[in-house]
Amino acid sequence: xxxxxxxxxxxxxxxxxxxxxxxxxxxxxxxxxxxxxxxxxxxxxxxxxxxxxxxxxxxxxxxxxxxxxxxxxxxxxxxxxxxxxxxxxxxxxxxxxxxxxxxxxxxxxxxxxxxxxxxxxxxxxxxxxxxxxxxxxxxxxxxxxxxxxxxxxxxxxxxxxxxxxxxxxxxxxxxxxxxxxxxxxxxxxxxxxxxxxxxxxxxxxxxxxxxxxxxxxxxxxxxxxxxxxxxxxxxxxxxxxxxxxxxxxxxxxxxxxxxxxxxxxxxxxxxxxxxxxxxxxxxxxxxxxxxxxxxxxxxxxxxxxxxxxxxxxxxxxxxxxxxxxxxxxxxxxxxxxxxxxxxxxxxxxxxxxxxxxxxxxxxxxxxxxxxxxxxxxxxxxxxxxxxxxxxxxxxxxxxxxxxxxxxxxxxxxxxxxxxxxxxxxxxxxxxxxxxxxxxxxxxxxxxxxxxxxxxxxxxxxxx
Amino acid sequence: xxxxxxxxxxxxxxxxxxxxxxxxxxxxxxxxxxxxxxxxxxxxxxxxxxxxxxxxxxxxxxxxxxxxxxxxxxxxxxxxxxxxxxxxxxxxxxxxxxxxxxxxxxxxxxxxxxxxxxxxxxxxxxxxxxxxxxxxxxxxxxxxxxxxxxxxxxxxxxxxxxxxxxxxxxxxxxxxxxxxxxxxxxxxxxxxxxxxxxxxxxxxxxxxxxxxxxxxxxxxxxxxxxxxxxxxxxxxxxxxxxxxxxxxxxxxxxxxxxxxxxxxxxxxxxxxxxxxxxxxxxxxxxxxxxxxxxxxxxxxxxxxxxxxxxxxxxxxxxxxxxxxxxxxxxxxxxxxxxxxxxxxxxxxxxxxxxxxxxxxxxxxxxxxxxxxxxxxxxxxxxxxxxxxxxxxxxxxxxxxxxxxxxxxxxxxxxxxxxxxxxxxxxxxxxxxxxxxxxxxxxxxxxxxxxxxxxxxxxxxxxx
Numbered sequence: 059x060x061x062x063x064x065x066x067x068x069x070x071x072x073x074x075x076x077x078x079x080x081x082x083x084x085x086x087x088x089x090x091x092x093x094x095x096x097x098x099x100x101x102x103x104x105x106x107x108x109x110x111x112x113x114x115x116x117x118x119x120x121x122x123x124x125x126x127x128x129x130x131x132x133x134x135x136x137x138x139x140x141x142x143x144x145x146x147x148x149x150x151x152x153x154x155x156x157x158x159x160x161x162x163x164x165x166x167x168x169x170x171x172x173x174x175x176x177x178x179x180x181x182x183x184x185x186x187x188x189x190x191x192x193x194x195x196x197x198x199x200x201x202x203x204x205x206x207x208x209x210x211x212x213x214x215x216x217x218x219x220x221x222x223x224x225x226x227x228x229x230x231x232x233x234x235x236x237x238x239x240x241x242x243x244x245x246x247x248x249x250x251x252x253x254x255x256x257x258x259x260x261x262x263x264x265x266x267x268x269x270x271x272x273x274x275x276x277x278x279x280x281x282x283x284x285x286x287x288x289x290x291x292x293x294x295x296x297x298x299x300x301x302x303x304x305x306x307x308x309x310x311x312x313x314x315x316x317x318x319x320x321x322x323x324x325x326x327x328x329x330x331x332x333x334x335x336x337x338x339x340x341x342x343x344x345x346x347x348x349x350x351x352x353x354x355x356x357x358x359x360x361x362x363x364x365x366x367x368x369x370x371x372x373x374x375x376x377x378x379x380x381x382x383x384x385x386x387x388x389x390x391x392x393x394x395x396x397x398x399x400x401x402x403x404x405x406x407x408x409x410x411x412x413x414x415x416x417x418x419x420x421x422x423x424x425x426x427x428x429x430x431x432x433x434x435x436x437x438x439x440x441x442x443x444x445x446x447x448x449x450x451x452x453x454x455x456x457x458x459x460x461x462x463x464x465x466x467x468x469x470x471x472x473x474x475x476x477x478x479x480x481x482x483x484x485x486x487x488x489x490x491x492x493x494x495x496x497x498x499x500x501x502x503x504x505x506x507x508x509x510x511x512x513x514x515x516x517x518x519x520x521x
Numbered sequence: 522x523x524x525x526x527x528x529x530x531x532x533x534x535x536x537x538x539x540x541x542x543x544x545x546x547x548x549x550x551x552x553x554x555x556x557x558x559x560x561x562x563x564x565x566x567x568x569x570x571x572x573x574x575x576x577x578x579x580x581x582x583x584x585x586x587x588x589x590x591x592x593x594x595x596x597x598x599x600x601x602x603x604x605x606x607x608x609x610x611x612x613x614x615x616x617x618x619x620x621x622x623x624x625x626x627x628x629x630x631x632x633x634x635x636x637x638x639x640x641x642x643x644x645x646x647x648x649x650x651x652x653x654x655x656x657x658x659x660x661x662x663x664x665x666x667x668x669x670x671x672x673x674x675x676x677x678x679x680x681x682x683x684x685x686x687x688x689x690x691x692x693x694x695x696x697x698x699x700x701x702x703x704x705x706x707x708x709x710x711x712x713x714x715x716x717x718x719x720x721x722x723x724x725x726x727x728x729x730x731x732x733x734x735x736x737x738x739x740x741x742x743x744x745x746x747x748x749x750x751x752x753x754x755x756x757x758x759x760x761x762x763x764x765x766x767x768x769x770x771x772x773x774x775x776x777x778x779x780x781x782x783x784x785x786x787x788x789x790x791x792x793x794x795x796x797x798x799x800x801x802x803x804x805x806x807x808x809x810x811x812x813x814x815x816x817x818x819x820x821x822x823x824x825x826x827x828x829x830x831x832x833x834x835x836x837x838x839x840x841x842x843x844x845x846x847x848x849x850x851x852x853x854x855x856x857x858x859x860x861x862x863x864x865x866x867x868x869x870x871x872x873x874x875x876x877x878x879x880x881x882x883x884x885x886x887x888x889x890x891x892x893x894x895x896x897x898x899x900x901x902x903x904x905x906x907x908x909x910x911x912x913x914x915x916x917x918x919x920x921x922x923x924x925x926x927x928x929x930x931x932x933x934x935x936x937x938x939x940x941x942x943x944x945x946x947x948x949x950x951x952x953x954x955x956x957x958x959x960x961x962x963x964x965x966x967x968x969x970x971x972x973x974x975x976x977x978x979x980x981x982x983x984x
Contacts, residue, residue: 073544074616076537077663079641079984080545082613114575114596118679126675128662133577133596150545153537153984154663156671178542199591200540200617208619212589216581521542521616 064184067093068173069165071158072520078153083161084520085149085170086142086178091134093168094147096122097161098132106147111136119151119161127164128157142178143185176517180510183502189220190502190513194456197517198281203325204332206280210453222270222452223501226466229263230494237483237490260474267467273453274460279365281455283325283334284443287360289388290370291380292340295399298426299370300324300337303435322360329440336360341384358387366393366442368435369416373423374403377411385415393442396421397435402428458513459500466496527647530556531636532628534621535983541616546624547983548612548633549605549641554597556631557610559585560624561595569610574599582614582624590627591620605641606648639980643973646965652683653965653976657919660980661744666788667795669743673916685733685915686964689929692726693957700946700953723937730930736916737923742828744918746788746797747906750823751860752851753833754843755803758862761889762833763787763800766898792903799823804847821850829856829905831898832879836886837866840874848878856905859884860898865891921976922963929959 067087073080085094091107098106100117109115114133118126128151135146151157166172174180176197183193195214202208213219236256240248288296304324322337338360339353361367367388371381388394396416398407401423412421420438424431454460473489498504530550536543548557554570561569563580572578577596581589591614598609614620629635637643639660646656658677665671676682699719703711751759767787785800801823802816824830830851834844851857859879861870865888875884883901887894917923936952961967 070542072542072616073536074539074541076539078537078981079533079535079547079663081536082543082545084542112577112579114577114598116575116602125672126679127671128675129678131596133594135577139579152659152662153535153981154665154671156665156667157662157675160668160671196615199615199620200542202617202619204619205623208590208617208623209588212591212620215592216589518541518616 064181067170068177068181069162069170070173070178070520071162072148072178073153076153077155080150081153081158083149083151083158083165084173084178085147085165086140086144086173086181087170088137088144090145090147090170093170094132094149094165097164097168098130099126100132106132106134109134111139119149119164121164127160128152130161138185141187142181143187144181173519174514175519176514176521177519179517179521180514183510188215188217190505191219191223191454191456191459191500192217193502194458194513195219196521198455200518200521202281203283204280204327205330207332210277210280210455213452214455219452219454220501222266223497226263226266226270227494227497227501229259229266230470230490230497233259233263234487234490234494237487241483241487256477260470260477264467264470264474267463267470270452270454271460271463271467274455277453277455279443280332283332284366285334285336285360285364286366286368286439287336287338287364288368288370289338289341289357289361289384290372291378291384292342294340294370294372295426296340296370297337299368299397299399299424300335302426302429302432303335328436331440331443333439336364341387342380361388361392364392366395366439368395368397370397370399371407371412372400373398373405373407374400376406377408381412382415394419395435395438395442397431398423399426401425401430462496462500466493466500469493469496527644530633531640531644532625532633533636533641533983534625535611535641536616539616540618543613544616544621546612546614546621546628547636547641548610548628549603549607549636549644550633551600551607553608553610553633556633557595557612557628560627560631561593562589563595569595569597572597574602582612582627584627590623591615593624601648604650605644606650607644636982637977638982639977639984640982642980642984643977646973651678651680653968654682654686654917654919654922654963655680656965657921657976658682659984661918663981663984665744666746667743667790668793670795673740673743673918676915677918682915682917683964685729686960689726689729689733690957690960690964692722692729693933693953693960696722696726697950697953697957700950704946704950719940723933723940727930727933727937730926730933733915733917734923734926734930737918740916740918742906743795746795747829748797748799748823748827749829749831749902750799750801750827751831751833752801752804752820752824752847753835754841754847755805757803757833757835758889759803759833760800762831762860762862762887763798765889765892765895766798791899794903794906796902799827804850806843806846824851824855827855829858829902831858831860833860833862834870834875835863836861836868836870837863839869840871844875845878857882858898858901858905860894861886862889864888864893925959925963929956929963932956932959 065088067085067090069083069085072082072084095106097119098117099120100106100115102115106115111134114131116131119128119130120126131150133148133150137144140146149161151161179193179196182188183190192215195211198211199208199215202211233256240252288300290296304326324335326333326335338357341354341357369385369388396412396419398421402425422431422434422438424435454463469489469492473486473493476486476489495504528551530548530553532546532548535545535547558569560582561580562583563569563578565578569578574597577594579594582591582593583589594613596611596613600607603609612624614624642656642659645651646653655678658674661674662671662678665674696719703715751763753759763785767789787798789796789798801820804817804820805813832848832851859875859882861884864886885894885897885901887898917926932952932955936949936956939949939952958967
């Protein structure tokens with residue numbers, strides 16, 4: 059898809075693929091009401107093309123031969139007050155595969171084109187209904203796996219990130235206007251307070267961009283999930299803990315399909331966070347079987363990727379060299395939590411020894427059997443995450459955002475440096491223009507078709 | 522679920538499970554507008570509970586704290602002009618798992634109950650919006666796998682089966698009224714033309730019931746799919762044909778014999794029919810490996826279940842005892858079609874020999890490589906089916922329908938026999954009442970909660 063048209067009619071099934079109560083087929087473009095009209099016999103005997111905006115009509119969807127296909131509800135939206143800004147018809151039919159295919163097929167046979175992925179949202183963007191970061195938020199919202207990621211996506215979609223970005227652009231514009239107005243004066247003639255004012259403006263816009271950039275990694279964790287890995291010597295009950303943790307949240311887990319990336323990884327939600335919990339092969343000091351060796355390599359890899367490591371110790375037996383061995387393999391920059399498992403049995407592990415190894419890292423006594431300590435564990439995990447997540451205003455969510463902001467930041471740095479070195483303002487403004495241009499690319503005021511292709515190709519068809 | 526309430530509010534996600542552009546959450550019951558209202562901030566600043574019927578409202582779905590969850594469209598339907606006959610609110614949100622779960626969760630936390638499977642349609646039935654066969658057609662429509670099954674389901678949903686059933690009931694009622702009016706007269710006093718008239722009525726209603734019953738098996742094939750099985754000695758190219766018919770590489774094709782051990786089944790649509798195509802392990806006379814033996818047992822089972830058998834012969838080699846062996850294993854009551862494969866190579870099979878075995882059963886020369894003969898094959902398969910499918914008016918679709926009609930038919934037979942034997946009409950009418958009762962159960966004029974439970978438990982939640 060390169061240059062795509064805006065003035066033709068497009069249609070697609072907008073609901074998820076599969077059988078369900080309802081499916082919705084969305085049609086957008088000039089003339090859709092007239093085009094859909096012959097396929098619809100309203101129970102009210104009124105014409106679709108006469109229908110008022112934002113009204114719903116009940117009737118039969120029929121073939122040209124008059125053969126009914128389904129009983130449907132047809133929703134009418136009129137330009138410009140629609141999702142795409144064009145006339146839009148949404149056909150809500152029964153959610154069967156044959157029936158939706160049939161209805162879509164009839165529409166596609168009458169001058170309507172099948173929509174490309176994300177094309178409805180692309181039209182909304184081109185019609186100025188939302189900026190590019192908002193369009194991207196639509197995708198984040200659909201893919202959101204937890205309350206936190208949902209929250210960020212809806213805030214971005216509602217335009218609060220756009221507002222912050224607009225503020226940055228406004229400040230850059232003001233600074234530029236200021237400078238361009240002063241261009242006629244030689245640098246040394248600039249009044250001190252004018253210079254100070256400009257210096258303050260530089261500082262303000264720099265701080266805003268910096269704050270946006272610092273939120274990026276945090277956001278990535280929220281969107282893509284926090285890796286929590288269970289590790290320990292063999293037979294300390296890692297897998298029982300793994301299962302018990304999942305069991306506790308079975309409903310939540312089953313609501314998150316296709317999130318598992320590895321046979322040993324399961325998704326769950328802990329206090330609103332999307333967590334990817336990993337079980338690992340036991341870490342042993344002298345693997346003999348090649349399969350054990352492979353398992354250990356994978357465990358070490360999982361440890362390196364993790365954000366939080368749960369180091370499991372069997373509390374019912376004395377501390378062993380093997381436990382020390384496990385601990386030594388955990389990268390020390392990770393958040394580490396010691397789990398003293400089997401708390402339903404008498405405690406025989408030497409806590410002092412453990413402490414000498416773990417330092418003041420938190421530890422929890424718990425039992426996969428009795429579920430003792432599970433609440434505390436979840437609170438602790440969420441605590442780690444909340445520490446990382448402390449909010450600092452608006453947040454960017456995409457690598458694209460980060461790169462555009464970094465370009466803007468770098469151009470701004472150069473401009474500020476030239477300004478400080480008291481170079482003529484002519485040498486300062488090009489960098490400021492570049493910073494502004496980067497910001498405009500970020501929000502999509504400036505865009506290439508290629509960029510739109512990349513962004514919208516990630517969308518599902520029908521959005 | 523036993524006795525379920527009608528006067529409370531229910532909600533469920535009505536669209537298929539998964540990620541997509543749109544998801545729809547349906548809410549029904551008295552008071553839903555007032556209940557959903559606090560969660561919705563309309564962009565038009567109007568109140569949901571004041572909204573006109575059949576209108577759509579754009580706004581934000583919010584938590585009680587005011588935190589936005591999504592931008593949504595809310596559709597308002599008012600009793601009795603809604604699917605369930607009650608006030609209905611449909612919330613069309615972004616089709617993400619977290620966002621739909623969140624919105625549903627908020628509704629369920631405010632006095633709305635999660636709907637049971639099929640409960641919306643159950644309410645529609647209880648409100649008299651559709652009869653029981655129409656409610657069942659909703660499910661058929663959603664599960665329809667081909668244009669034919671879709672056609673039957675929509676006809677049934679539109680009420681044309683209901684109309685025929687009503688005619689049967691009307692005729693039974695008329696016959697009963699006739700008889701009860703004549704009860705005062707001794708049998709021998711009935712005028713000849715009155716008796717002839719009754720006899721004619723018996724015949725008419727009997728014919729109608731019989732015609733409905735005869736459509737049942739046909740319909741089952743249309744709905745559940747026609748089993749077409751590929752069979753042949755090893756290495757005649759069954760799997761290549763299977764793949765070529767599916768137009769993708771589902772079966773593992775290799776030059777080695779016995780590659781296929783499990784009957785593979787794939788669905789496809791041939792000229793509007795839903796076909797379940799099966800590939801099988803080659804039938805050999807002396808299986809040596811136990812796995813081959815198992816494969817053969819499965820092949821024989823697949824053959825027994827099939828409606829159509831495609832017997833594949835390699836046309837590029839002479840006819841063998843092994844081919845004869847295969848043919849002998851095909852149950853002779855099946856529709857059998859000989860496929861002379863590899864028509865791209867010189868023909869070396871002896872057609873006379875084949876004929877002596879196959880008789881006048883149709884045969885087609887075809888090639889999985891060049892796709893020669895494929896059109897003919899599809900026409901032939903559809904031809905078999907169309908023979909079976911010749912339409913004779915309205916069609917019942919469920920075992921429940923069949924059983925009710927059989928009960929009605931049997932009661933009618935007894936009534937007619939008593940009438941013929943000139944028994945007093947008092948002995949005739951109880952059987953007629955029973956026939957009528959069966960018909961009423963069929964359409965749901967008479968029903969038990971248990972029956973509704975069985976019927977609606979097959980539905981998806983949200984329908």
